[in-house]
Amino acid sequence: MTFRLSSEQEAIREAVRGFGEAEIRPVASEYEAEERYPEELRREAAELDLVAPHVPEAYGGAGMDAVSTLLVTEELWRADPGVGGAIAAADFGTGMIHDYGEEWMREEWLPRITGGETPIATCISEPAHGSNVAGMETRAERDGAEQSSAGSAPPEATQNGDEWVIDGSKMWITNGSVADVAIVMAKTDPDAGHRGITAFLTETDVPGYEASRIDNKLGIRAQDTAEIHLDGLRVxxxxxxxxxxxxxxxxxxxxxPARADVAAQATGVAQAALDASVDYAREREQFGRPIAEFQAIRHKLADMATLVETGRAMTYRAGAAIEAGAEDATRLASMAKLFCSEHAVEVTDEAIQVHGGAGYVSDHPVERYYRDARITKIYDGTSEIQRNIIADDLL
Structure with a gap:
């Protein structure tokens, strides 16, 4: 067991950090204020193999291992959760295509995503069903194939050129209004609960797929989030x-891997808040000396740094378990997401406290980090869901 990154991983981290500091941070506040998706920056990042870096080289990716992929996400979020996060989230769905899709899906879409041509959206949550995935109401019905007496076509009929017709609504969909391709989860057997859900691949510029961007979010405002209406979408x-x-x-x-990725996101924004707090404590003076000399501030920074480093260790361990295909990978990923997201909110809150009144306005980025960090406790499974997963595994 090693507790240090390899020289290659160190080089990856430095490359992403350099891109973030040179290209993302100088413009992050503008994108956030305008709630503008960073299309151009995503394309620039793709040229450096920073979009979907885990995708194999055969499909245009960098073929990075799980830990290296988490490093990329962490550094992009350290640069800025809104802009950097939008770049990191451009691949949300590539794992499903690579692991379960047909070869033609991989060849057609993965290079376009890794090359920066388009992000991908994965439509799971619904207005009335977030954590309860099995309760989704979006329906897909077969049209054009010979139906069985039970009302559904046999599995082999999926190769006969017929179609599925999808109706329903999806909510809080990352990249929903900017992606050219989407994965849609729908019930193909409404009476089968979670056993009746099927994943479909669809282009978005087709009749039946309508996306409405969701604005005025608390944080990650440069990231695209949308509500999707599916009205007779034929797939x-x-x-x-x-x-x-x-x-x-x-x-x-x-x-x-998605939850380990959220742990990396939370680690990145927490590190950014810590960095900003250390710099501010050195510069801000009270009673004739820098506030970094006061024990109250020093203890806050020490606690913040300890939480960040603990979360980072948990994140990398989860990544190593995923890479190895370990039996405890799911539990470790949930633990990492739970710990890192909960404490990212704590660290960014303390960062505002270190900054005092200056931290409460947008002149300093910590107020943005505080708002951005909050989403990590919600998406890809809330903290409560992660506790359920961990307890189920223990018991």
Missing amino acids: PAENVIGEVGHGFYQLMEFFA
């Missing part, structure tokens, strides 16, 4: 990802 049967009725199980496998 060829060959666009089923994996197997009909197996979408929920595929999704659960997909969530382990």
Whole structure:
């Protein structure tokens, strides 16, 4: 066991940090104020292999291991959770295509995502169903294939050129209004609970797919979040990802690396808040000396740094477990997400306290970090869901 990054991983971290400090930080506040998606910066990042870096080289990616991929996310969020986060989230769904999709899906879409041509959206949550994935109401019905007596076509009919027709609504969808391609989760057997969910691949510039951008979010305002209306969306049967009725199980496998990624996001924004607090404590003077000399401030910084480093260790351990295919990877990913997201909020809150009144206005980035950090406790499974997963594994 090693507790140090390899020389290659160190080089990756430095490269992403350099890009973040040179290209993202100088313009981050502008994108946030305008709630503007960083299309141009995403394309620049793609030229450096920073978009979907885990995708194999055969499909245009860098073929990075799980820990290296988490390093990229951490540094992008350290640069800025809104802009850097939008770049890191451009790949949200590539794992599903790579692991369960047909070869034509990989060849057609993965290079376009890694090359910066388009991000991908994954449509899971609904207005009435967030954590309760199995309760989703979006429906997909087969049209054009011979129906069985039970009202559904046999599995082999998915290769006969027929279509699925999808109706429903999705909510809080990352990249929903800027992606050219999306994965849509829908019930193909409404009476089968989680066993009746199927994943579909669809282009977004087609009849039946309508996206409405969600603005005025608390944080990550440069990231695209949308509500999706699916009204008679027709998807060829060959666009089923994996197997009909197996979408929920595929999704659960997909969530382990996704949750480790959120842990890296939280670590990145917490580190950014710590960095800003250290700099401010050195510069700000009270009673004739820098506030960094006061024990109250020094103890805050020490506690913040300890939480950041603990979270980082948990994140990398989860990444190593995912890379190794370890049995405890899911639990470790949930633990990392839970710890890092909860304490990112704590660290960014303390950063505002260190800055005092200056931290409460947008002249300093810590107020933005505080707002941005809050989402990590919600998406990809709330903190409460992570506790359920961990307890289920223990018991």
